[in-house]
Amino acid sequence: MATIYVLMLLLKLVISSHQEQCVISKYEDVESVISNCTDIAIDDLIVPSATTLTLNLQEGTKVTLRGNISFEFGYWSGPVVLIAGSSLTVVGEPGAVFDGQGERYWDGQGTWSTFEKPRFLRIEARDSMFSNIKILNCPVACSKINVSSNVIIDNWTIDNLAGDEGVAPPQKFAHNTDGIQVRASTNVTITNSSISNQDDCVAINSGSNFLVEGLYCHGGHGLSISVGFENATFAENSVDNVTIRNCALVNGENGIHIKTHADATNGRISNVLYENINFEGPVLYGINIQQNYRNLPANGTMDPTPVGNIPIVNLTFRNIVGKVAASAVPVYIICADGACLNFDWHNVSVTGIKPNDCNFNPEGYKC
Ligand SMILES: *[C@@H]1O[C@H](CO)[C@@H](O)[C@H](O)[C@H]1NC(C)=O
Ligand SMILES: *[C@@H]1O[C@H](CO)[C@@H](O)[C@H](O)[C@H]1NC(C)=O
Numbered sequence: 289m290a291t292i293y294v295l296m297l298l299l300k301l302v303i304s305s306h307q308e309q310c311v312i313s314k315y316e317d318v319e320s321v322i323s324n325c326t327d328i329a330i331d332d333l334i335v336p337s338a339t340t341l342t343l344n345l346q347e348g349t350k351v352t353l354r355g356n357i358s359f360e361f362g363y364w365s366g367p368v369v370l371i372a373g374s375s376l377t378v379v380g381e382p383g384a385v386f387d388g389q390g391e392r393y394w395d396g397q398g399t400w401s402t403f404e405k406p407r408f409l410r411i412e413a414r415d416s417m418f419s420n421i422k423i424l425n426c427p428v429a430c431s432k433i434n435v436s437s438n439v440i441i442d443n444w445t446i447d448n449l450a451g452d453e454g455v456a457p458p459q460k461f462a463h464n465t466d467g468i469q470v471r472a473s474t475n476v477t478i479t480n481s482s483i484s485n486q487d488d489c490v491a492i493n494s495g496s497n498f499l500v501e502g503l504y505c506h507g508g509h510g511l512s513i514s515v516g517f518e519n520a521t522f523a524e525n526s527v528d529n530v531t532i533r534n535c536a537l538v539n540g541e542n543g544i545h546i547k548t549h550a551d552a553t554n555g556r557i558s559n560v561l562y563e564n565i566n567f568e569g570p571v572l573y574g575i576n577i578q579q580n581y582r583n584l585p586a587n588g589t590m591d592p593t594p595v596g597n598i599p600i601v602n603l604t605f606r607n608i609v610g611k612v613a614a615s616a617v618p619v620y621i622i623c624a625d626g627a628c629l630n631f632d633w634h635n636v637s638v639t640g641i642k643p644n645d646c647n648f649n650p651e652g653y654k655c
């Protein structure tokens with residue numbers, strides 16, 4: 289699928305290379321350029337406060353990101369950038385950056401403070417490729433792929449390092465800065481990317497057919513499957529067919545995190561493979577599989593009762609090696625009665641000082 293798709297994109301590039309490139313350097317030009325042009329460069333743009341840079345693109349459009357694309361300050365909910373369309377190719381040039389200037393918003397409380405902070409990038413696309421994109425310092429929620437299909441994300445850098453506790457000034461650290469979230473989408477591939485942040489590195493929320501490969505995560509909350517955001521349909525609370533492989537994580541809260549939200553209506557997580565994952569230094573959990581997740585502020589305490597609203601079926605782990613901080617539980621599994629089925633784990637080794645804590649034993653792994 290991916291190979292044929294990349295060939296199609298290359299063909300389109302060759303065909304479109306004869307047209308002249310249209311450049312957007314002033315916000316006023318966005319509307320006319322995107323309606324008249326399919327080869328666009330965005331070059332050193334400043335987007336006005338509380339305005340979504342809406343790139344609702346014509347089919348087959350190529351967008352080149354160049355220079356510093358930045359956003360005037362404002363307390364609002366975002367998204368700051370929306371890219372929508374089909375058969376798109378969006379490529380960052382070396383040195384190009386979306387500068388979210390999160391340092392002006394961070395207050396240690398993420399989305400829980402009294403000030404609304406703008407969610408950053410949203411993608412709603414079909415048959416599209418987004419590569420070499422760099423996002424610097426997002427206020428909260430760095431990127432979200434929503435209602436998309438056949439999308440490739442390759443070679444991204446999300447750099448929120450300046451928001452880490454101990455790096456940012458006291459009480460001015462970042463929180464809820466998820467790297468890449470995927471919701472209501474099918475056939476999404478995320479490869480070769482580096483994410484330094486203060487929430488999930490990647491979070492798969494709903495949909496099917498996901499491949500995540502070659503990620504480096506620093507300081508975040510793990511490679512996550514986080515399901516159950518809605519009182520909605522079964523599909524909206526379900527994830528099927530996920531492969532996450534060849535990834536490394538350093539520091540942060542968790543290595544691998546699968547969480548089902550206890551307050552959602554019914555759904556299911558099925559057919560998930562984590563393979564060749566290495567992590568070092570998480571302070572809460574190495575592997576955390578919990579059916580008792582409740583979304584809380586940074587200092588909240590949680591009701592620990594698991595709920596079986598979203599069973600986890602067919603969870604395979606292969607070649608997972610981790611070393612956790614002294615404060616962390618190496619492996620934590622809390623399942624509701626009968627709601628974890630067919631966990632097949634081989635060559636999983638997570639070391640730490642605290643004991644494991646499991647109410648369910650995967651086949652092939654003694655918790
Ligand atoms: C581009 O399209 C707009 C309609 O969105 C039109 O009004 C405008 O004249 C076009 N500009 C150019 C340079 O073709
Ligand atoms: C981008 O531009 C903004 C506004 O001029 C500036 O404040 C910011 O420092 C620039 N970012 C980078 C990475 O150059």
Ligand SMILES: *[C@@H]1O[C@H](CO)[C@@H](O)[C@H](O)[C@H]1NC(C)=O
Pocket residue numbers: 380381382383419420421422443445
């Ligand atoms: C990855 O993206 C960066 C720009 O962020 C670029 O400089 C680099 O060449 C890209 N790497 C590959 C292998 O394309």
Ligand SMILES: *[C@@H]1O[C@H](CO)[C@@H](O)[C@H](O)[C@H]1NC(C)=O
Pocket residue numbers: 410432434435471472
């Ligand atoms: C995702 O897209 C759906 C359909 O357009 C929309 O209703 C929803 O608000 C979007 N959600 C997010 C979090 O982007």
Ligand SMILES: *[C@@H]1O[C@H](CO)[C@@H](O)[C@H](O)[C@H]1NC(C)=O
Pocket residue numbers: 289437438474475497
């Ligand atoms: C996802 O990929 C599969 C296999 O290539 C394909 O059959 C299916 O149509 C794709 N789904 C969507 C929604 O495009």
Ligand SMILES: *[C@@H]1O[C@H](CO)[C@@H](O)[C@H](O)[C@H]1NC(C)=O
Pocket residue numbers: 440442479480502
């Ligand atoms: C990711 O990087 C690997 C190794 O450099 C490369 O083989 C692969 O093609 C890249 N993935 C994509 C989607 O470009």
Ligand SMILES: *[C@@H]1O[C@H](CO)[C@@H](O)[C@H](O)[C@H]1NC(C)=O
Pocket residue numbers: 475496497498499529530531
């Ligand atoms: C699972 O998803 C992958 C893409 O990650 C796709 O290649 C494969 O066909 C899917 N399998 C099924 C049974 O749909």
Ligand SMILES: *[C@@H]1O[C@H](CO)[C@@H](O)[C@H](O)[C@H]1NC(C)=O
Pocket residue numbers: 516517518519549551552553
């Ligand atoms: C679903 O509805 C219940 C009752 O109104 C509410 O307590 C819960 O938070 C909702 N869950 C979600 C995920 O929105």
Ligand SMILES: *[C@@H]1O[C@H](CO)[C@@H](O)[C@H](O)[C@H]1NC(C)=O
Pocket residue numbers: 397400401585586587588
């Ligand atoms: C917990 O955080 C909330 C807001 O994030 C704050 O209002 C409250 O005072 C904090 N509580 C404690 C006990 O620190």
Ligand SMILES: *[C@@H]1O[C@H](CO)[C@@H](O)[C@H](O)[C@H]1NC(C)=O
Pocket residue numbers: 558559601602630
């Ligand atoms: C779990 O895996 C088995 C064996 O591959 C398969 O038959 C079954 O349909 C899977 N369950 C779900 C819910 O997909």
Ligand SMILES: *[C@@H]1O[C@H](CO)[C@@H](O)[C@H](O)[C@H]1NC(C)=O
Pocket residue numbers: 564565606607608609635
């Ligand atoms: C176990 O996993 C580690 C880390 O991925 C790998 O280096 C090692 O070769 C694996 N051992 C076996 C027997 O597969």
